[in-house]
Amino acid sequence: MTDQSDNAASVRSEPMPPWRWAYRLLRVVVMLLMAYWLSNSGDAFFYQGF
Amino acid sequence: MNPTIDLTTPGFWLVALLAMAVMTPITHGALRRWVWACVNLLFIAWMLRLRVVEVVAGVAVAHLALRLLTCRGWGLLIALGGLASTVGLFVLHKLPGVSQGMGTSVVNPLLLAVGFSYVFLRLIDAGRVIYEGGRAPPDLPSTVNYLLPFHMLAAGPIQSYEDFVDQPAIPKPISAVEALSGVERIALGLFKKFVVAYMIRKVFLTEFYVTGPYFLFEVQLHYLWIYLDFSAYSDIAVGIGRLMGVHTPENFDRPYLARNMIDFWDRWHISLSLWVRRNLFIPVQLSLARRTGGKRALMIATLAFTVSFLLCGLWHGISWPFFAWGAMHAFGLVVTNAYRYWLTRRLGRKGVKAYKEKLIYRLLAQLGTFQYVAFSLVIIVYPWKDLWS
Numbered sequence: 001m002t003d004q005s006d007n008a009a010s011v012r013s014e015p016m017p018p019w020r021w022a023y024r025l026l027r028v029v030v031m032l033l034m035a036y037w038l039s040n041s042g043d044a045f046f047y048q049g050f
Numbered sequence: 051m052n053p054t055i056d057l058t059t060p061g062f063w064l065v066a067l068l069a070m071a072v073m074t075p076i077t078h079g080a081l082r083r084w085v086w087a088c089v090n091l092l093f094i095a096w097m098l099r100l101r102v103v104e105v106v107a108g109v110a111v112a113h114l115a116l117r118l119l120t121c122r123g124w125g126l127l128i129a130l131g132g133l134a135s136t137v138g139l140f141v142l143h144k145l146p147g148v149s150q151g152m153g154t155s156v157v158n159p160l161l162l163a164v165g166f167s168y169v170f171l172r173l174i175d176a177g178r179v180i181y182e183g184g185r186a187p188p189d190l191p192s193t194v195n196y197l198l199p200f201h202m203l204a205a206g207p208i209q210s211y212e213d214f215v216d217q218p219a220i221p222k223p224i225s226a227v228e229a230l231s232g233v234e235r236i237a238l239g240l241f242k243k244f245v246v247a248y249m250i251r252k253v254f255l256t257e258f259y260v261t262g263p264y265f266l267f268e269v270q271l272h273y274l275w276i277y278l279d280f281s282a283y284s285d286i287a288v289g290i291g292r293l294m295g296v297h298t299p300e301n302f303d304r305p306y307l308a309r310n311m312i313d314f315w316d317r318w319h320i321s322l323s324l325w326v327r328r329n330l331f332i333p334v335q336l337s338l339a340r341r342t343g344g345k346r347a348l349m350i351a352t353l354a355f356t357v358s359f360l361l362c363g364l365w366h367g368i369s370w371p372f373f374a375w376g377a378m379h380a381f382g383l384v385v386t387n388a389y390r391y392w393l394t395r396r397l398g399r400k401g402v403k404a405y406k407e408k409l410i411y412r413l414l415a416q417l418g419t420f421q422y423v424a425f426s427l428v429i430i431v432y433p434w435k436d437l438w439s
Contacts, residue, residue, distance in 0.1 A: 016227055028233055031241035039058045039244040 055097065055204040057243070057286065065093045065200060070293045079219030080191075086296070087191035093200035105198075112173060113193040119181045129181045133174070140170045144368045167365060168206050169197050171325050176211040178329055185215045201290040205283035207301040207321035210328065214297075221295030228292065235289030243282035250275045258432050272431070273424035277305065280319070305423075309406075309415035311382035312390075314423060322362070330358040348391055355383040371430045378426045 055062065069089045076082040095102045118128040176196060180187050188196055196214050224232070254271045256264075284301035291298025299321050308314035315323040334354040342350065363376015393402055405411060 021230070024230060024234060028230075028237040031237040031245075035237075035240035035244040038248055039240075 057204070057240070059097070061097050062093075065089065065097065066290050066294075068092075069200070069290075073294050073296075074223075077220055082220065083189070083191040083195060087194040090194055090198045090200050093203075094198060097200075106194075109194050109197060110190065112197065113188070113190050116176055116180055116187045116193065119177060120183075120187060125181060129177060132177055136170065136173055136177075140167075141368065168203065168208055171208050171322075171329075171365075172197050172211070174329055175208070175325060179211045185212055188215070199296065201287045201294075201296075202298060204287070205280060206319070207284055207287060207299045208325050209297070209299055209321065210324065213299060217297040221297075224292070224295065232289045232292035235285045235292065237289075239282040239285030239289065242278045242285065247275050247278035247282065250278070258428065259436075269421075269424045269428055273420070273427055274306075276427055277302075277318075306420055307416060308419045308423075309412055310386040310390075310419055311379065311422065312386045314419055315379075315383070318423075326358050326362050330361060331355070334358065348388060351387050352384045355387065356380045359383060366430075371432075371434070374429050375426055378422075378429065382422055382426075 069086070072085055072089070073082060076085060091102055091106065094100050094105050115128055115132045119125050119132070121128070176188070179185050192214075196209070196211065199209070202209065250271055255268060255275060258265065258268060258272075260268060281302040288298045288300060301319055301321050303317040303320065305314055305318035308317050331354045334357050335350055338350040338353060339347075359380035360373065360376045363372045363374070363379070366372045366375070390402075393405065397405060
């Protein structure tokens with residue numbers, strides 16, 4: 001059992017319905033876009049008074 | 051300058067995509083090993099800007115030494131010499147100012163390569179396993195692949211040599227769902243590192259230039275930040291490994307739920323914990339047990355925990371804060387072990403099981419362990435110099 005045991009369980013539970021595919025792909029895209037945006041915008045994203 | 055692995059540079063991801071593209075279709079074991087070695091060396095040359103000829107020379111020396119470990123008569127000599135030189139190089143590299151002072155000499159890239167803390171641990175693990183006869187020594191491409199896997203260089207995990215050797219030469223083709231789960235791990239790692247951990251650091255952390263209640267608040271968030279940032283590297287490594295068909299061990303199992311320090315080290319940086327167990331704790335414990343004829347088990351475990359975690363602290367960095375961090379963890383492990391021993395004697399096994407199942411005790415134990423770990427991490431980063439001055 002590790003941090004990602006849910007993922008491992010989902011790998012075993014094929015076949016996956018299309019809506020589940022779409023949801024998981026959308027989640028990946030959102031996470032990647034946010035990571036890309038913040039890693040590029042850097043300090044400009046944040047209020048400089050912190 | 052020490053080489054660093056920057057996940058924000060396109061180069062890292064280009065190498066990862068190249069590895070997935072060229073390794074997945076290969077169905078010949080030896081060819082796959084060589085291609086994988088070429089990808090790792092490309093990464094070393096391109097991303098870390100180390101001179102490949104010198105790194106290959108260093109790997110070749112390690113390869114030869116690992117093979118000689120199996121020679122009758124010479125094995126012990128090679129093992130001791132190899133151990134002394136590897137530890138010597140590692141210590142030289144870790145000492146402040148030494149590797150920088152060597153400029154561009156031939157030894158410097160080798161020091162940098164061996165100085166990668168995780169490479170050092172892998173070399174020791176392989177040496178021990180081969181010397182004990184547990185597994186055969188690797189061929190040259192496997193030596194490159196075991197010591198310098200590009201996706202595990204940044205922050206582990208530390209694959210055991212047995213695990214590396216035992217993985218199939220040609221992995222099973224991955225399904226679309228498995229590929230998606232690999233991509234999800236990478237995305238999750240990037241999200242944890244560049245969104246959640248980054249925002250926590252940026253918004254809440256002051257590097258402990260605060261006092262009062264905010265200091266206590268920052269201690270909690272600092273632990274959370276380290277967990278998110280560190281485990282993110284492991285997520286990315288596991289995801290890339292899954293897509294390439296290279297087994298990459300898991301490194302974290304919800305450490306914030308740990309109910310004591312032994313439980314914590316079963317959940318935090320698991321691959322380092324297992325390395326310490328295999329290469330420090332068990333050898334020290336066995337050696338002492340032989341001398342005492344199996345008596346004084348608690349005393350032996352205490353000594354083994356102390357030696358293991360003081361060295362573990364110094365592996366992170368040769369400095370007083372890391373030594374103190376190692377000492378604090380050794381103390382926590384020793385106390386946990388002694389308490390467990392005392393509790394079992396007092397309540398019996400059934401009594402201990404009933405005791406552990408009580409919710410209030412579990413919550414208190416988890417809270418106490420969380421605080422202990424969080425404060426131990428503060429020791430490493432607290433601005434002690436400013437405090438003294």
